[in-house]
Amino acid sequence: MNYLPVELHTHSVHSDGKLEIEKLIEESKAFGYEAIFLTDHNTMSGLEDVKTFDLPLYKGVEWSTFHGHLLILGLPHAYDWTRANVDNLANLILEIKKDGNFAFGIAHPRLIGSPLCMGCHWDFNLKNYDVINFIEVYNGPNPHENYSSELNYQFWLDRVLEGNKIAPVAGRDWHTIQRDMLIPLTFLGIEGTLSEAYAIEALRKGRTYVSLGPVANLSISSDREYQLGDTATNGRYNFKIILHSSSFIEKSSKEITLDRILLFNNEEVIEERAIKYNEGLNFKFDLKRGFFRFEVLGEIDDKKVRLLISAPLWIGD
Structure with missing residues (x-):
């Protein structure tokens, strides 16, 4: 099994990112990723622009709600994020799961929320976290300088100590060109040749490690x-x-x-x-x-x- 660097959390001009899809791919290849997921906020319109690239671009979306941000990877369309309220998320995830083997993850669970970043703090009432496959323990560049990194890590570890089989990941939360910054990495354990299906499988099976470089x-x-x-x-x-x-x-x-x-x-x-x-x-x-x-x-x-x-x-x- 090979552990490969795959970025799970990126944005383009189709939501609040600054990069066109072609530029995002160019920067990703230069950085050294094996593949990336495009996870614009509440839309997958960016994937309509996809041509044939020499770096794989996989399907995803970031549901950005008033109660938290949920990454959904591998799905065919964005689904209706407006149906989510503080109490019904688990049922919505189970409903979406009927359509395929997707991966569901919590983005920046302990990032500061309202009024500075509406919905960025995870406030959903999940009585059982077995619907979640992964949690970001590191989010954004230079996570060692971010106060929320320790809180994100502890949020993930608390879920693991409860017996939830949830993988740790890092999310670049990529919006613009970044130079001379330390980028947190997710390595996925891949059997065979890397594909979207194998990347989703690695997340669902918990075959990950997070690294700040090594x-x-x-x-x-x-x-x-x-x-x-x-x-x-x-x-x-x-x-x-x-x-x-x-x-x-x-x-x-x-x-x-x-x-x-x-x-x-x-x-x-x-x-x-x-x-x-x-x-x-x-x-x-x-x-x-x-x-x-x-x-x-x-x-x-x-x-x-x-x-x-x-x-x-x-x-x-």
């Missing part, structure tokens, strides 16, 4: 090989990881330093080690019921940050 090669095994997002059984596990620097770091003006990796079984840190680029680490440990995940910590311009956040591997009995 690229990970990893393997998890016990009785067999497992992928992030899988459900396994409790027992003895082997985990291998090696980190590489990337062109994404080179495109920013930030100084990024690796520090250490943390391995979690539920809320407990079960391993902690120093980590460097291009040096493989091997771990052996027992996992109990719940989930396993990992984070890589480091510094950006002397500020301590989470450089990499993985989706969980779920552990059953």
